[in-house]
Amino acid sequence: MSTSRGPKRRSDPALEDGSRAGSGPAERLRSGASAGARFLVARPLELLIVCALVGGGLLVVAEFLTLLQVKTRLGVIFEQTGGDHHSYALLVIGLAAIGAALIARLTEAEPVALGILALGLLALGIVLIGDLPDTGSSGVTRNGQLGNANAASGFWAELAGSILAILAGGTLWALFRRHEVRRRSMRLRRRAEA
Secondary structure, eight states, X not given: OOOOOSOOOOOOHHHHTTOOTTOSHHHHHHHHHHHHHHHHHHOXXXXXXXXXXXXXXXXXXXXXXXXEEEEETTEEEEEEEHHHHHTTHHHHHHHHHHHHHHHHHHHOOHHHHHHHHHHHHHHHHIIIIXXXXXXXXXXXXXXXXXXXEEEOHHHHHHHHHHHHHHHHHHHHHHHHHHHHHXXXXXXXXXXXXX
16 A cells, blocks of 8 residues: 655646647647648748749849938938839849749749749849949938948848849759659660560
8 A cells, every 4th residue: 555645636637638738829839830841841842932932022022122221420311222223123033033933833844943043143143243332332422421321121132032042943953853863764764664
């Protein structure tokens, strides 16, 4: 006979039913997020397509955001959007990247993935060659005050969008290439067996 001398433990009905403790909203959110992450890791094509779509979307949105601000000791005296700075070129590139991503999902064709990569490189060229020098410039303004140009949210959005498009396009191309090599080797095996 054994007798316990400690405090008597009360049982939790949720634990007796086999359900987990802490099944509140935070736990459900964590489990949903991990399920979403598992889904995307198990399906790299969908993940890369989403990256390409987000990259193209960032390029489109960046054209309407403030690209740079000229500040003096009195405050901001000038703001310019990305579209005003380079005639909405990234809008066209972003829409083309979105279209190419959708076509890449449907066709799984290597040339389309290379197109996404090329569009991302073109956008990055515009960002680095056309926008970056202007975001760090300084000088005397029309009012005779010393002003400095600083990058604003539009610059960072277009930089992130172009990098995402480059990464997604290059990785999609490698993925499609690997799938094509597998298909060819399977066709050759079938012919050899026949």
